Amino acid sequence: MAILLNANSKVIVQGMTGSQGMQHTRRMLASGTRIVGGVNPRKAGKTVDFEVRPCSGAPSHVYPGSMTVPVYGTVGEARAITEADVSVVFVPPPATKRAVMEAVAAGIRLVVVITDGVPVADSVEFIAYARACGTTVIGPNCPGIITPGSSNAGIIPADITRAGPVGLVSRSGTLTYQMMDELSDLGFSTCIGIGGDPVIGTTFINTLAAFEEDPATKLILMIGEIGGDAEEQAASFIKEHVTKPVVAYVAGVTAPEGKTMGHAGAIVSGKTGTAESKKRALEAAGAHVGHTPSEAARVVRELLHS
Structure with missing residues (x-):
């Protein structure tokens, strides 16, 4: 058992192709997270290969090797194809409100906002919208959530x-x-x-x-x-x-x-x-x-x- 995040959670990463998104997507994969896609409108249709070395806290089904993650143009498209229910947000502060509201509108049940420096007025708006829609938001300016041995959504070390x-x-x-x-x-x-x-x-x-x-x-x-x-x-x-x-x-x-x-x-x-x-x-x-x-x-x- 766990709260909010478990081994069955399907995770997408908004901003996966940026430097922080790439780094932490690799770390999340290494800890057993089921990452089913990234979101970047400018790179829709592409794929990203990650060399994964399982960390010491990874579940037994994680093996070393290359993992290919598709990139989608919108959260709605990613959710429709992958049935993702969790999103981790690695986008710059000015784009965070739009990213979170897009995830909420697409029906994502849990949005983890790693971004620091988000304007408070933006946070007030997207958190109110998420609550009205029944979506849980963790953050902003947070390390995320981990259920050890099952899944890791954010930047918390799993090992x-x-x-x-x-x-x-x-x-x-x-x-x-x-x-x-x-x-x-x-x-x-x-x-x-x-x-x-x-x-x-x-x-x-x-x-x-x-x-x-x-x-x-x-x-x-x-x-x-x-x-x-x-x-x-x-x-x-x-x-x-x-x-x-x-x-x-x-x-x-x-x-x-x-x-x-x-x-x-x-x-x-x-x-x-x-x-x-x-x-x-x-x-x-x-x-x-x-x-x-x-x-x-x-x-x-x-x-x-x-």
């Missing part, structure tokens, strides 16, 4: 962990990777980097609800950051709706007030959005909060082993 009982949701890309590595011996059901922009598609609450319903997830690990009130909202949801153990870490304890730290979503205004306020809210909701990422990992081990 640093394995399948297991921990569900991970994080606002930080690098901390996502660190926690996956520190707990690689335990493994994860699904890992999601929801992104650090002020406006994002999938939230902590969306993911917590999905992990609560997923029988393969025995414990939820949540990585927050300073800025906004997403963690406080998540704490209220945990208190009322989550029965599984939750371990959390909030980055930014030493961040000065009123400063943007790292990205636009990590800004503290007065006493709102501080790491301490988030920590208190999560602890009051019953979550176990680590003071460092390594301490959070230790708590995860203790809870699972007990």
Whole structure:
């Protein structure tokens, strides 16, 4: 079991023929993702050959060799031919809104937006459109989603962990990777980097609800950051709706007030959005909060082993 992404997911890559799209398509193929096509109107009808070397976390059906991926002119065409249900977006910020809305209009159920620097007004528009149409958006400005040993949609390294009982949701890309590595011996059901922009598609609450319903997830690990009130909202949801153990870490304890730290979503205004306020809210909701990422990992081990 997994949430949102599994071994049967058929993935297309919008912007596959660009430098980032090519690099990460190769990595996704190497981790077992069923990539059924790319989308680029200027290269429709062509194919791209990828030399694939399976990573250490790849499923057994992935063999070394060349894999040919067709390029389609539109998402609608790609979906009609391949029955794709997931799209990963690697297009420049000015083109992101159009790309996401095209995927939603074509009936793609999950759109993973890797692009950084997307105008907030654009994010507001395409996320509202996606929600109205029943499409899930992860991001923008996110590392994506991985179900270890099954599928990987985005830029998350697949060779640093394995399948297991921990569900991970994080606002930080690098901390996502660190926690996956520190707990690689335990493994994860699904890992999601929801992104650090002020406006994002999938939230902590969306993911917590999905992990609560997923029988393969025995414990939820949540990585927050300073800025906004997403963690406080998540704490209220945990208190009322989550029965599984939750371990959390909030980055930014030493961040000065009123400063943007790292990205636009990590800004503290007065006493709102501080790491301490988030920590208190999560602890009051019953979550176990680590003071460092390594301490959070230790708590995860203790809870699972007990």
